[in-house]
Amino acid sequence: MTCNPHWLEIVENLAAGQESHDRPDIVARVFRLKGKKFMEIMKKGIFANLQAWLYTIEYQKRGLHHGHFLFWIVLEHKLRPEEYDLAISAEIPSREEEKKLHNLVMKHMIHGPCGPPSPCMIDKKCSKEFPKSFLQSTEQGNDSYPKYRRRKPEDEGQIGMIRMRQN
Numbered sequence: 001m002t003c004n005p006h007w008l009e010i011v012e013n014l015a016a017g018q019e020s021h022d023r024p025d026i027v028a029r030v031f032r033l034k035g036k037k038f039m040e041i042m043k044k045g046i047f048a049n050l051q052a053w054l055y056t057i058e059y060q061k062r063g064l065h066h067g068h069f070l071f072w073i074v075l076e077h078k079l080r081p082e083e084y085d086l087a088i089s090a091e092i093p094s095r096e097e098e099k100k101l102h103n104l105v106m107k108h109m110i111h112g113p114c115g116p117p118s119p120c121m122i123d124k125k126c127s128k129e130f131p132k133s134f135l136q137s138t139e140q141g142n143d144s145y146p147k148y149r150r151r152k153p154e155d156e157g158q159i160g161m162i163r164m165r166q167n
């Protein structure tokens, strides 16, 4: 979970001429409240079978707050790769069927574009290994991390366009 400096709760509490980076006190409070709400939703709503959880909140001097969350859930059997798709998607939502979600993912969740001068570039390659390969179905990776389904456009995958940042 990453703090968004454009959250309404932050923006509507700024004085005229202020930017969110001028008010780290407001940013910290809003992030804290949203983090608590997120945990409430996870405990009561999404993961009714939640056994334990752990989270850590981090920030750098010039960066925004972000949280890493880990949840342990009780299951009757070991999760199969195809069942990951019920809770996690690494695909772009449909522009026609899920327009709002599509726009949010395109605005906030797309890595890149890679290439100089992006900080992800190390030895002329993206250190986050983007772009990821297309994959017809979710698979268990060799390092305990799943490889999520990323279908090609001709196999019901979705595409989207992002613009290069202007500096």
Ligand SMILES: [Zn+2]
Binding pocket: 111, 112, 113, 114, 115, 118, 120, 121, 126, 127, 128, 129, 130
């Ligand atoms: Zn990259």
